[in-house]
Each structure stands twice: as C-alpha cells, then as structure tokens.
Amino acid sequence: MTSTPTTSSSSSSSSTPNSSSTLVTGIAELVTNDELLEEADHSEHLGRLSNAAVVVQDGLIAWVGLAARAPETDDRRDLGGRAVIPGFVDSHSHLVFAGDRSAEFAARMNGVRYDGGGIANSVRATRAASDDELRALVAARVAEMRAQGTTTVEIKSGYGLSVEDEARSLRIAAEFTSETTFLGAHVVPPEFVNRRAEYIALVIGEMLSACVPYARWIDVFCEPRSAHAFTEDEARVVLSAGREAGLGLRVHGNQLGPGPGVGLAVEMGAASVDHCTFLREEDIEGLAAASDTTVATLLPGAEFSTRSRYPDARRMLDAGVSIALATDCNPGTCYSSSMPFVLALAVREMGLTPAEALRAATVGSAKSLQRNDIGVVRPGNRADLTVLDAPSYLYLSYRAGVPIASALDRGGRHGS
Numbered sequence: 001m002t003s004t005p006t007t008s009s010s011s012s013s014s015s016t017p018n019s020s021s022t023l024v025t026g027i028a029e030l031v032t033n034d035e036l037l038e039e040a041d042h043s044e045h046l047g048r049l050s051n052a053a054v055v056v057q058d059g060l061i062a063w064v065g066l067a068a069r070a071p072e073t074d075d076r077r078d079l080g081g082r083a084v085i086p087g088f089v090d091s092h093s094h095l096v097f098a099g100d101r102s103a104e105f106a107a108r109m110n111g112v113r114y115d116g117g118g119i120a121n122s123v124r125a126t127r128a129a130s131d132d133e134l135r136a137l138v139a140a141r142v143a144e145m146r147a148q149g150t151t152t153v154e155i156k157s158g159y160g161l162s163v164e165d166e167a168r169s170l171r172i173a174a175e176f177t178s179e180t181t182f183l184g185a186h187v188v189p190p191e192f193v194n195r196r197a198e199y200i201a202l203v204i205g206e207m208l209s210a211c212v213p214y215a216r217w218i219d220v221f222c223e224p225r226s227a228h229a230f231t232e233d234e235a236r237v238v239l240s241a242g243r244e245a246g247l248g249l250r251v252h253g254n255q256l257g258p259g260p261g262v263g264l265a266v267e268m269g270a271a272s273v274d275h276c277t278f279l280r281e282e283d284i285e286g287l288a289a290a291s292d293t294t295v296a297t298l299l300p301g302a303e304f305s306t307r308s309r310y311p312d313a314r315r316m317l318d319a320g321v322s323i324a325l326a327t328d329c330n331p332g333t334c335y336s337s338s339m340p341f342v343l344a345l346a347v348r349e350m351g352l353t354p355a356e357a358l359r360a361a362t363v364g365s366a367k368s369l370q371r372n373d374i375g376v377v378r379p380g381n382r383a384d385l386t387v388l389d390a391p392s393y394l395y396l397s398y399r400a401g402v403p404i405a406s407a408l409d410r411g412g413r414h415g416s
C-alpha cells in the first residue's frame with residue numbers, strides 16, 4: 001500500500017503492460033462521494049450510481065459512469081454485481097511495534113483503568129526487535145488492512161522514544177506509506193520520568209532532526225490527565241518545533257477527559273485532532289469554526305477496547321464539525337485494523353447514518369491528511385477502490401463482523 005500523492009503504482013511506464021486500461025464492471029452500486037457526478041443519486045452526498053463501471057489506467061481512475069456507456073478498454077474485470085466504494089483511508093494508526101499486550105486488555109476488561117502507562121511495555125519490546133522483525137510485523141498489519149478494504153494508511157512512530165528507535169520506526173513506516181507521523185511525544189519514556197524537560201528538548205532537537213527525512217507529520221499525546229503524556233504547554237512546544245521543521249500537525253487530544261488538546265489543535269491550525277471523546281461546548285464551537293482546516297478524527301475502536309464512553313459524533317456533525325473515522329490500530333488500546341468494524345461502531349454507538357460513517361472513513365479521513373486524490377472516485381484520482389461482497393454499502397454496518405470488504409488492486413483485479 002503506497003500513497004504517494006503524485007505517482008502511480010511502482011512499475012508503470014508507457015511501455016509496460018500496466019499502462020493498459022481496464023474496465024471494472026458488474027458494479028451493482030458504486031459510491032463515488034463525487035457530489036458533481038452526473039446521473040448519480042446525491043442523497044446523503046454519496047454520489048451513487050447503479051449498474052456502474054470504472055476505467056482504471058496507470059493506477060488512476062480514467063472514467064466513471066453507467067456501464068451501458070462505458071468506453072472501449074484493453075481489459076475487462078466483471079465484479080458480478082458487487083458494490084464498490086472508495087478505499088478506506090485509515091488516517092490514524094500505530095503499526096510499528098513489537099511485543100504482546102493481550103494480558104493488559106484482559107485486565108482492563110476486568111476493571112483496570114487505562115492511563116497510558118502500558119505504552120512503556122511496547123517501547124521495551126520495540127527497542128529489542130531487529131529492523132527485519134519490525135518490518136515483517138508492519139507488512140503483516142498493512143496486508144491485513146488491505147484485505148479489509150483499506151487503501152491508504154497513516155502510520156505513527158512512538159514506540160521507539162529514542163533518537164535511533166524513532167528514526168528507524170519512521171524509516172520502516174515510510175516503506176509502506178507516505179503518510180508517516182513522528183510521535184516522539186507519545187509518552188515520556190521511563191528513563192526520563194523525572195527529567196521531562198530534558199526529554200522534550202531531545203524530542204524537538206536531535207530526535208526531530210533524525211526523523212524529519214522520513215516524516216510528513218508530527219503528533220503529540222496532549223493529555224494532562226495522564227502522568228505519562230504531555231501538558232498543553234509541552235505539546236505547543238513540540239508542535240511549534242515540528243511546524244518549523246516543515247511537518248504538518250496532528251494532535252491526540254481529549255481522550256481521557258475534557259482537556260486542552262482540541263483547543264490547541266484549533267489554535268495551531270492542525271490538520272487533525274484525534275479521539276475527541278470528551279468535548280466541551282467551546283471545543284465543538286471551535287472545531288466547527290475551524291472545519292475547513294481541522295478535522296476531528298474519531299477512533300471508536302479505542303473506546304470499545306478501553307470500555308470508555310464514545311465521542312458524540314452526532315452532535316459534532318450537527319454543529320458543522322468535519323469528522324473522520326480511523327482505527328487507531330495499536331497494541332494497547334485498540335488492536336483492531338478493521339475499518340468496517342469502526343464503521344459499525346460509528347453507526348451503532350455514535351449515532352451516524354451508514355452514509356455518514358462511510359464518508360467519514362473515506363473522504364473525511366482523506367481531508368484529515370490534506371489529500372484530495374483519494375476518498376473520492378473521480379477521473380484523475382488514484383484508483384483506490386474497495387469491493388464489497390454485497391450489493392450495497394449498507395451491508396458494511398448491517399453485516400458487522402463479516403469480512404465483506406477488500407481492496408481492489410490498482411490494475412482492477414480483485415483479491416490479489
């Protein structure tokens with residue numbers, strides 16, 4: 001899964017067979033998210049076509065429309081009456097880690113509260129792993145995501161927490177995606193517990209310099225309620241340094257209780273503030289006013305796996321906040337890589353319609369990565385398509401837990 005905005009798949013050039021055009025047809029229902037598409041059903045902003053077809057060429061979408069009007073192509077792929085949606089954009093994940101924290105999950109389900117402390121366990125195991133071990137772990141997780149319909153993934157560092165281990169986490173992540181995020185300010189590592197200021201100086205100094213070549217974004221766990229995470233002032237210092245180094249801004253905020261994360265993200269013009277579980281009225285107003293710039297990325301898998309309350313997505317949408325959905329796939333608070341599971345939670349637990357959840361997981365999360373070449377199926381965009389073994393997108397939350405979604409490969413073949 002690559003997600004370089006401007007280039008198509010690896011070996012495509014005008015002289016290779018990859019440059020041939022493929023008609024993907026047999027699409028019972030195509031969700032495009034394209035609000036300008038002619039002949040589409042624009043209810044709930046999905047830009048839906050029945051009996052549709054898509055032409056894919058050089059990894060890009062060349063044509064979208066009714067199958068009956070499809071142009072001539074070199075190849076043809078018949079999906080046999082399935083639904084096709086824009087590939088899921090998982091805009092928040094922590095895939096670079098080693099170790100096993102299943103016992104912590106079991107303890108939490110038996111009443112132990114989450115406070116961010118277990119991250120140190122993943123840090124220990126990640127530091128001890130070889131590059132090849134880490135690479136194999138990330139590859140397996142990315143493949144697992146793709147098999148469930150995810151075509152773009154953002155990957156954060158944050159389990160290295162030393163100059164060397166953060167840089168190599170990002171170097172490995174960058175082998176799989178262009179959406180890499182430096183999260184040296186995940187928690188204060190054990191060896192710096194009584195030297196917080198020194199750790200922050202390291203993060204914004206030597207560590208940032210070592211990570212910038214492999215990172216597009218910087219993120220910080222702004223959560224004064226956790227002794228392990230960072231205060232508003234500390235988070236501002238980290239984000240300012242990242243911005244100065246040319247990185248885009250993301251924030252983990254308001255996960256464990258009302259706090260300064262959302263306000264800080266809005267103040268600094270961050271592209272995304274993630275979790276947003278506990279919001280005050282002023283947070284919602286701030287996010288609504290900043291909806292062109294700052295997306296609230298909701299991670300209901302984390303609430304599920306920590307038995308926490310869910311964010312009030314209904315209230316956010318009604319207030320005009322831009323929202324996204326992502327997995328937060330990580331070893332501590334949500335070891336699920338499944339966007340369909342996240343959609344089902346968003347519909348069942350957060351009051352979104354199936355259409356709102358699908359938009360949040362595609363065009364919404366693309367916006368949180370400031371990408372307009374993904375999340376919408378329209379000519380010129382990347383051919384990131386997900387096939388459902390079902391006649392309609394409604395089945396995503398209707399058939400919760402059933403593996404009906406998978407990514408279509410860029411040449412239009414299914415299941416390779």
Ligand SMILES: [Zn+2]
Pocket residue numbers: 092094252328330
């Ligand atoms: Zn996270």
